[in-house]
Amino acid sequence: MDIAELQAYGFFTLTALMVVVLYGYIYHLYTKKKDADGHDYEDYSNIALKDDISDTPVSAISEHKEK
C-alpha cells in the first residue's frame, strides 16, 4: 500500500467519522435540548436581544465560577 492509497483510506475514514459526529451532535441537540450547564439552547437567543452592558448575562462567567 503506497502513501496515496493510505491517504485515500484516511480521507474516507475521517469523512465517515465526521458524519457520525455531526449527526450525533444533531441528535444530542434535539433530544437533550439543554447544554451541560442546564441552559436551554433556545435561551441563548437572548444574548443578542438583551445585550446592554447592564443586562444580566444568560449564562454569566461569575455564576459559573461559584459552582
Next chain:
Amino acid sequence: MENRPLEYDYTVAKMFMLTTILTGIVGMLIGVILAFELAFPELNTILGQGLAEYTNFSRLRPLHTDAVIFGFTLSGVFATWYYVGQRVLKVSMAESGFLMFIGKLHFILYVVGVAAVIFSLLAGVTTSKEYAEFEWPIDIAIVVVWVLFGISIFGLIGIRREKSLYISVWYYIATFLGIAMLYLFNNMEIPTILGANGIGEAGFGNWWHSVSMYAGTNDALVQWWYGHNAVAFGFTVPIVAMIYYFLPKESGQAIYSYKLSLLSFWGLMFVYLWAGGHHLLFSTVPDWMQTMGSIFSIILILPSWGSAINMLLTMKGEWQQVAASPLIKFMVLGSTFYMFSTLEGPIQAIKSVNAIAHFTDWIVGHVHDGVLGWVGFMIMAALYHMSPRVFKKEIYSKSLMAAQFWIQTLGVVLYFTSMWIAGITQGMMWRAHDEFGNLAYSFIDTVTVLHPYYTIRGVGGLLYLVGFLMFAYNIYKTMTSGRRVEESELQSASPMGA
C-alpha cells in the same frame, strides 16, 4: 476619578465603518467602469493611449475584486466585529487599554495595507493569482493585520462576562481561522531574487517579485481551494455572523431556532472546505477530486439553507415589519439572495451544467447576485443598524433608505438576469457545431450577440453604485445632522427620520 456608568466603546467600529464606505465606493465605481469597458471597448483608452496602462480592463479588474473583497467586505466584517463582539460578550473595549490599543493598531495597519494594495495593483505589480494578487511584502503586512484581528477576537472573549459564545461569535472565529489557514497556504511563494536558474545565475527580477511555491496543477488546486473558500470565509461565514445578530436585534424577534443555527454552523464548516474542486471541472486535476467537488457543492445546499430558512422564519408572525421597515427589507432580501445563490452555485457545480456554464458570464452573474444581493445588502443593513447606536443619532432619512433599497434591488435584478442570458447564450454558442464537428461560431460572433446584455449589466451596476452613494450620504447626514436619540429608543427597531 469620576464615576461614570460603563458603556460600550465604538471608537474602532466607527473607524472601520468609514473604510467600509470609502472602499465600497472605490470598488463599486471601478466595477461599473469595467462593466462599461466590456460593453464599449473604446473606454479602455478613455484617458488616451499614454494612460491606457492604468485604464484598461486587465489592470483595473484585480483592483475591483480586491477592493470589494479585502476593502469593503473585510472592513464591514471588522466594523461589525468591534460592535457585535462587545455587545454579545457583554464587555466594553473601554475596560481594556490593551485591546483598545490593538484595535487602533489593527485599523492603522489595515489602512496602510489597503494603500499598498491599491498602489501596487495600479502599478501592475501582481503575482497573477486570482484574489491573491499581492506580492510577498504585502502578504506579510496582511498576516500582521490578521493576527491583530485574532488578538482582538480572543482578547475580548478572554475578558467576557457572558460565558456562552453567541452563534455570531462562532462565525467570526471561523472567519478568522479559515482565512488565516487559506491565506497562508495559498500565498506560499519564493522571492525570485533568492532563486537561481539552471546555469547558476541568481537574483532575478525586482525585490518584491515572487513565484508560487507550487507548480502546475498543484498550484491550480491550492489556488481554487483558496479561491472558493475565500467566498466561504469572506462572503458567507462573517455575513451569516452579521445576520444572526442584526436581524433578531432590529426586529426584536428571537432566532427561530438556536439549535438549527448551531447545527448549520457545524454542517457548513464540515462541507464547505471540500467544495473548491468544482472550479477545476474538466481540467487536469484527478477525476475523483472533480467529482468530490461537485458532490460536496450539492450537499452544501443543506447547511446554507439551514441558516437562510432560520433567518426567514425568525420573521414568523412579524412580516408586517418587512413592509414597514426598509432596514428589515435589506436583511430579508439579503437572506433570500443567500438562498438563491447557494442554490445556483451547486447547480453550476454539476458537471453537465458546468460544461455549459464554465468560463461564461453566468459565473460572473452568480458571484454578483451573491455579493450585491447578500453581502452588500447585509453590510449596509448592519451599518444602518449600528449608526444610531454609535453616533447616538436618528437615521437621517427613512424614505431615502427605501428609495435606495428599490434602486439597488432593480440594479441586482438587471445584473444577474442579463448575465444569465449572456452566459447561457455564450455557453451554447461555444459548443455549437455542424454535423462534421466544425464549430458553428467564432469567438467574435458571441461578443457581438452579447453586447446588449453587457450594456444592461453596466446599467444594473450603475444603479447599485447610485444606491450605495445614497447610503453613504444617509450615513454622513445621520452622523452630522440627525436628531439626538435617547438610550430607550434603541432597544430594537432603529429610529429613523422621515
